[in-house]
Amino acid sequence: MNNSQPPRMPPSDPEPHSILVEKTAGGVTTIGINRPDRKNAINPPTATKLRAAFLDFEKDPSQKICVFYGTGGTFCSGFDLGELRKWEKPAEDQDSSKRRDSSITRSHFKPVQGRNEAPLGPGRMQIEKPVICAISGHAVAGGMELSLLADIRVVEEDAIFGIFSRRFGVPLLDGGTVRLQEIIGLGRALDILLTGRPVAATEAMHIGLAAKVVPKGEAFKEAMKMAQSLAAVPQECLNADRKACYHAAYNSPSFEDALSYEFEEAVKVSDLAIHKAMNFNKREKARL
The missing domain is CATH 1.10.287 (Helix Hairpins)
Known part of the structure; x- marks a missing residue:
């Protein structure tokens, strides 16, 4: 297996290793979110690199299956709320005709245009080749949305899913309302989406959100085993x-x-x- 390398970015990138990519001779690419000090929360530069990594995986004919994971014992905690400190608040006295153009959200995130970059990166893509997600720790808020990009989720026994952004009044922007109901059904999806409650690994397995539950620390290993098995059949x-x-x-x-x-x-x-x-x-x- 090759050494972990980030996608190429400008030399000024302050976090060149926030996304780790490995390509194996057997056709399995691994893409890792690597911001453990931020619980693998995604900031805009990381979102750009994450999308670029998936686009590169799609384009590479030697690579067949992707394993998507987070480092440091957790998958992803969603959007990095620390970014909000850098944002400017629009003037309060603007009339209603100007509010749409002065939207904070619109000033930082692009509207949907095909497969363009979503707030967390690849959320508007339907990845063209199979993706297996190895879930450890928390996959919450936008992190749960990112996990839904995968075809298969391998989940550690103490992992937690949840739309924890509900408590802050932050809606879903990366396809969560679209994908979750297709995966587990509308009724169960609405329960999870509206309440924002935690969903443990055993429940995730029961409702079809997880394909397999494994002991703590084993998700990546099991996902790789599954990926190698899929890579061995006619693609x-x-x-x-x-x-x-x-x-x-x-x-x-x-x-x-x-x-x-x-x-x-x-x-x-x-x-x-x-x-x-x-x-x-x-x-x-x-x-x-």
Whole structure:
């Protein structure tokens, strides 16, 4: 395995190692949030690097599966609220016609335009290849939103999920309201979103938020094992089925459309598999 390296950033970057990226010969990329002194909270430069790391993973044909994790015993505590000290408050006496343009949120975060940068970085992306999230410690507020980017979440036994930003009146901006209900259902999602209560690993497993619960300190190891297993199977087929699932969940206007999309994606892969099987049979016959 290569040594951990951050994505390339300008020399002036005060935290060049806030995102760690490793690429393995077996096709597994690891992306780590590395701000343990801030409970892996995300500031704007880190958000930019995190999105860049996922874009690089998508573009690299040698890399098949990503393991997404946090260092220092926790996954991510969301947006770094320390950034608020740097922000200027707009004048109180502005009339209503000017308030929209003077929005603090709009002045720091871009509106949605395709897959552009979200407040925490990659929140507006549907990652094009499988992602497994290794959850240790807390995945809360925006950190919980980031964990929902993954296809599979491997969770340590003492891990905690939760929309803890509820207590501060901060809404979700990185896809949490969109993804959570698709993963666990609308009723359960609303319970978690509206109350902001903590969700322990056992409950996360019960409601389908976690795929597997492991002992403390074992999430990354188990996620890597799972990633290596996925990287060993034919990727065209894996990604065709995965793509069809996401189309049905987020993009399909009807049941028939979802079935049609599944069929068309499968045909491309099936033809490849059938040709390989036919060639194999021909070679076997030639040996007889």
